[in-house]
Amino acid sequence: MLARNLPWLTMSKLKRREAVAGYVFILPWLISLLVFTLYPIITTLYLSFTNYTVVQPPVWVGLENYQTIFFNDPSIKPSVYNSVYYTLLSVPVGLILSLLLALVLNMRATGIGVYRTLFYLPSLVPPVAATIVFTVLFEARSGLINSFIRSFGLPAPAWFADPNWSKPGLVIMSLWGIGAQTLIFLAGLQDIPKSLLEAAEIDGANGAQKLWYITLPLLSNVILFNLVMNVIGSFQVFTQAVVIGGTTGNPMESTLMFMVHIYRNAFRYFKMGYASALSVLLFVVVMVVTLLIFRSARLWVFAEKDENA
Amino acid sequence: MQINEVPYSDNSPSLSKQIASVARHLILIGVTLLFLLPFYWMIISALKPNEMVFSDPVQWFPNPIRWENFAEAFNYPGFPFLRFLWNSTFYSTLVTVGTVISCAAVGYGFASLRFPGRNFLFTLTVANLMIPGVVTFIPIFLLFKSLGMLGSYTPLILPSFFGNAFFIFMMRQFFLTMPSELADAARVDGANEFVIFWRVMLPLVQPALIVMAVFTFLWTWHDFFGPLVYLNDQSSYPLSLGLFAFRNRRTTEWGLLMAGATLTTLPLMVLFFFAQRYFIEGIKVTGLKV
Amino acid sequence: MASYPQSRRNPVSRRNFLRLAGMAGGGALLASCAPKATPTQKPTEPAVEAAPTEPPPAQEKLSLSFWTPGGSDVFCKGFGTIAEEYEKLTPNIDIGEAQCNPSGENFNEMLMANIAAATPPDTTIIWTSPAAFAARGALEALDDLMAVSKYSQLENWPAGVLASCQYRGKTYGLPATAGTYAIFYNQEMFEAKGIPSDRESFPKTWDEMRRLSKEFVKWDGDVLQSAGYIPWGIPGDTFSSAVEFAFWSAVNGSQLFDAKNLKYTIDSEQNIYTMQYALDWWDEQYKGDLTKVRTSANWGGYSDGEGRPPAFQENKLAMQTNGYWFTTDMYAVEMKFERWDVASVPVGPNGKKTASGYWPNWLVIPKGTKHVTEAFAYLDYMTVDGIKIWYNNIPDLPANKKTDPNLVPKTVVEKRGQELAASINTFFHQQLDVATPMWDSPVQDFFLDQLSRAIEQILGRAASPKDALGEAQKACQAELDKVLSS
Structure with a gap:
């Protein structure tokens, strides 16, 4: 600590004044880091080793909560499965579709700005409202989507009433809100120098080749950004799942996301200790997955340094 | 070739x-x-x-x-839409004010002022972006509980006045692109850092402030988990939670329910209509996500 | 979701019905149910009554708030009337307007949140057992107050029912009502097939009942047109099934929870058999397909989330298990037939005698209220005096032994005549004598969630009875041990 203080002593008066001002400016955030980040993380960790019902003080129980997670909670398996299923399906499909949409929106056409605006509109609908709208669209017997499917004489699934179809339903619903993600890709596409694509065209590259050899590599950092954000978001999906399946994940725990399970333990059973242990687990998993993605990014994210070299 | x-x-x-x-x-x-x-x-x-x-x-x-x-839907006693509308407006506006003020100040601090530990704290801020909210919400809930603030909007609004990692990051990037000549000139004239920030720098980043305000408002309006955890009394619900409660009560009234959903979305459409430019540009410039 | 019963989300189907029924009723009355910003505000009369004869508030008047987990306008308004009567007797007390689930969400969660936040109501009804709340330290113990009360001494309650309020030797609630269960059956459907329809001739064993059920099963392609009995309980409403499983287990010679030894016995041989029996029954008569049965009609007894009329009242379901409250509730929708009766639950192959169950309205005082004595006095009043008004609105079996035993649901009298109504009433009273203890666990709510999960898995063919019940057993026992050790 003393070493850290040394520069302070050697500073000029002006610099010291600037430093003081700097601390004042970031003071709120410093408090926030301590009170709303550091303290809660430590407390969550501590609570995960206790039994705590809020009304009574916490009781230290060692690893019991973690034992329960791994051996004694029948809802763990389905909730982990659901969250992984949802993430593995919604993230790649969402990425690919939003990328395709961005390519479409990147076309030169009159009034393209209007289309871009319209695509973004669904992202404005609050998740609760959007989910309720989709429960109407996906209604098993006479909802719009099933009426459409049946008009081709095809069998229509019961969607949110069928444990095998409720998660695909959730994923489809999530795709409705990819407008924002699409616009991020669009911004990335517009940053790609036209000269590069034209040069490739002159070299005789076709559309697919241009996409594969130029557009995608130059877009890879945007893809990485969207990928990481979506994975973190998908592991924590809550609102849509709760609106559809309540805190028990109807039907048949098929919409019981991990986050819903945490919420249920925290606020239905008031098992704050156990819910904390679940939170710690989710935290670790999200961190590991994020790190793995960043690791893998070395292999597939096009680094601009190489371009300049 | x-x-x-x-x-x-x-x-x-x-x-x-x-x-x-x-x-x-x-x-x-x-x-x-x-x-x-x-x-x-x-x-x-x-x-x-x-x-x-x-x-x-x-x-x-x-x-x-x-x-x-x-x-x-307007007059239904279990779904006092006007009340919810007021709650949502109040909640979203205050969070927006808090976020804009705090993030602009903190972002400026990180971008333009030199002080020991700055890089370390900024690294922490970026790391904060990656921390899932789930790992902090229980202790924060308990903290507000011990302060006797459950059942009110305080726990939902207060933290916004202390900034959030995402917008601090964004504001810092914005301030970094600003020319420092103006600030330096003011400094030479003897203006203190707060005057420089308020009079000189803030007007320059006005577009970024609007982007931040628009998105904070939108996200707060969308927020469901926070009100669900902190509010207990239906008359204090914001629209998103009120709509949920309405759905739970009146499952068979689909027409009414859709009217409720439309009404919940409508104010955002109006906002979008007026601030469209900032939505679209905001996403493109900053890589914001909804 | 749409074709999924609402009751699972807000787990109590009949209570849920009360809500829906209330919504369908007059809008003006709803005002009396509408949540208000300040729970301790003075009661405002519903517009239709227009009787503003309120005396000016005395200075030292004490306000007590009162919540219920939900309910129709009739239910809520009833509490307003009880409060009025009580205020006449005790001019220094002012009972706030009944808050019928102020949040519109899961009531237990909301109540716990308020207790945690130190903003609990002074008194409230709950629909799951006080023992589980007490185990979390959320309720006031009432023993001292009961001892010196007007009506609520320990001996004035059926011991079995009171056990649901007891945790570690203390009593935490009053089971104001204890509606018992029975099999409701459609006599007209029986007679149309030449089957004797008197109570004594009703099947006494599962095998007989299953054979009888088959008589009524009619499929049209994948649509179930009419059914006999669907085991065990309403398809899709697994929470109710989980509640009722207590007596299905009992009639097959087992139990789910051994309160004396604090051991769960969810996966006993007999219980596994009981579930397997239901599966065989489903295979034989209902194509073993939960989804088909569920989408065919509403088998629940109350209008469902999609507005489908209930099959029993539609003359399409010959038999169903339901509680005392259903004697009146069934008339909330149009009845396509007139004559019905009730019978005891048939006995399983491993069982010796019939059994029943019950589902009380519990009155409790949350921890953190400042006026425990005054609140208790009101609850004490409600269990015997107030219950008459309550009964008049929504008949449910009063549990306190000092209540008037001659209360008979007036709707049943109107529809079926005094004599039959009295006979049905007596029958339900007797069911209490054979009721199996079913709300005694300190982790009751956790257990019901686990059991309904298991039943859902079993009937949805996602797990065998042995595995699903075994899993529930393990989880519940671990949870119980955890709570008991702390």
Whole structure:
């Protein structure tokens, strides 16, 4: 600590004044880091080793909560499965579709700005409202989507009433809100120098080749950004799942996301200790997955340094 | 690599170009319609009598139009829409004010002022972006509980006045792109850092402030988890939670429910209409996500 | 979701019905149910009554708030009337307007949140057992107050029912009502097939009942047109099934929870058999397909989330298990037939005698209230005096032994005549004598969630009875041990 203080002593008066001002400016955030980040993380960790019902003080129980997670909670398996299923399906499909949409929106056409605006509109609908709208669209017997499917004489699934179809339903619903993600890709596409694509065209590259050899590599950092954000978001999906399946994940725990399970333990059973242990687990998993993605990014994210070299 | 000569015409649009243009528009229109369908369905269902929401054959236009759904949603005692609207507006506005003030100040501190530990703290801030909210919400809930603040908006609004990692990051990037000459000139004139920030720098980053305000407002309006955890009394609910409670109570009244959903979305549409530029530009410039 | 019963989300189907029924009722009355910003505000009369004869508030008047987990306008308004009567007797007390689930969400969660936040109501009804709340330290113990009360001494309650309020030797609630269960059956459907329809001739064993059920099963393609009995309980409403499983287990010679030894016995041989029996029954008569049965009609006894009329009242379901409250509730929708009766639950192959169950309205005082004595006095009043008004609105079996035993649901009298109504009433009273203890666990709510999960898995063919019940057993026992050790 003393070493850290040394520069302070050697500073000029002006610099010291600037430093003081700097601390004042970031003071709120410093408090926030301590009170709303550091303290809660430590407390969550501590609570995960206790039994705590809020009304009574916490009781230290060692690893019991973690034992329960791994051996004694029948809802763990389905909730982990659901969250992984949802993430593995919604993230790649969402990425690919939003990328395709961005390519479409990147076309030169009159009034393209209007289309871009319209695509973004669904992202404005609050998740609760959007989910309720989709429960109407996906209604098993006479909802719009099933009426459409049946008009081709095809069998229509019961969607949110069928444990095998409720998660695909959730994923489809999530795709409705990819407008924002699409616009991020669009911004990335517009940053790609036209000269590069034209040069490739002159070299005789076709559309697919241009996409594969130029557009995608130059877009890879945007893809990485969207990928990481979506994975973190998908592991924590809550609102849509709760609106559809309540805190028990109807039907048949098929919409019981991990986050819903945490919420249920925290606020239905008031098992704050156990819910904390679940939170710690989710935290670790999200961190590991994020790190793995960043690791893998070395292999597939096009680094601009190489371009300049 | 062999170089092919590509036929290149820059003149008046040929027939094939016109066809391509029409095809492009067809694709765009088709995809747009698909995207707007749930939207459309929400609004027309809100105008249908209950029994027509799931009619067979599918009814694309409400006939007769039932405006009463909105009137009923407004006046229904279990769903005091005006109250919820006020709650949402109040909640979102205060969070927006808090976020804009705090993040602008903190972002400026990180970008333009030098102080020991700055890089370390900024690294922490970026790391903070990656921390899932789930790992902090229980202790924060308990903290506000011990302060006797559960059942009020304080726990939902107060933290915004201390900044959030995402917008601090964004504001810092913005301030970094600002020329430092103006600030230096003011400094030479003897202005203190707060005056420089307030008078000189803030006006320069006004677009960023608007982007931040617009998105904070939108996200707060969307927020469901926070109010669900902190609010206990229905009359204090914001729209998103009120709509959820309404759904739980009146499962069979689909027309009314859709009217509620439409009303919950409507204020954001109005906001979007006026601040459209900032939404679209904001996303593009900062890589924001909803 | 749409074709999924609402009751699972807000787990109590009949209570849920009360809500829906109330919504369908007059809008003006709803005002009396509408949540208000300040729970301790003075009661405002519903517009229709227009009787503003309120005396000016005395200075030292004490306000007590009162919540219920939900309910129709009739239910809520009833509490307003009880409060009025009580205020006449005790001019210094002012009972706030009944808050019928102020949040519109899961009531237990909301109540716990308020207790945690130190903003609990002074008194409230709950629909799951007080023992589980007490184990979390959320309720006031009432023993001292009961001892010196007007009506609520320990001996004035059926011991079995009171056990649901007891945790570690203390009593935490009053089971104001204890509606018992029975099999409701449609006599007209029986007679149309030449089957004797008197109570004594009703099947006494599962095998007989299953054979009888088959008589009524009619499929049209994948649509179930009419059914006999669907085991065990309403398809899709697994929470109710989980509640009722207590007596299905009992009639097959087992139990789910051994309160004396604090051991769960969810996966006993007999219980596994009981579930397997239901599966065989489903295979034989209902194509073994939960989804088909569920989408065919509403088998629940109350209008469902999709507005489908209930099959029993539609003359399409010959038999169903339901509680005392259903004698009146069934008339909330149009009845396509007139004559019905009730019978005891048939006995399983491993069982010796019939059994029943019960589902009380519990009155409790949350921890953190400042006026425990005054609040208790009101609850004490409600269990015997107030219950008459309550009964008049929504008949439910009063549990306190000092209540008037001659209360008979007036709707049943109107529809079926005094004599039959009295006979049905007596029958339900007797069911209490054979009721199996079913709300005694300190982790009751956790257990019901686990059991309904298991039943859902079993009937949805996602797990065998042995595995699903075994899993529930393990989880519940671990949870119980955890709570008991702390």
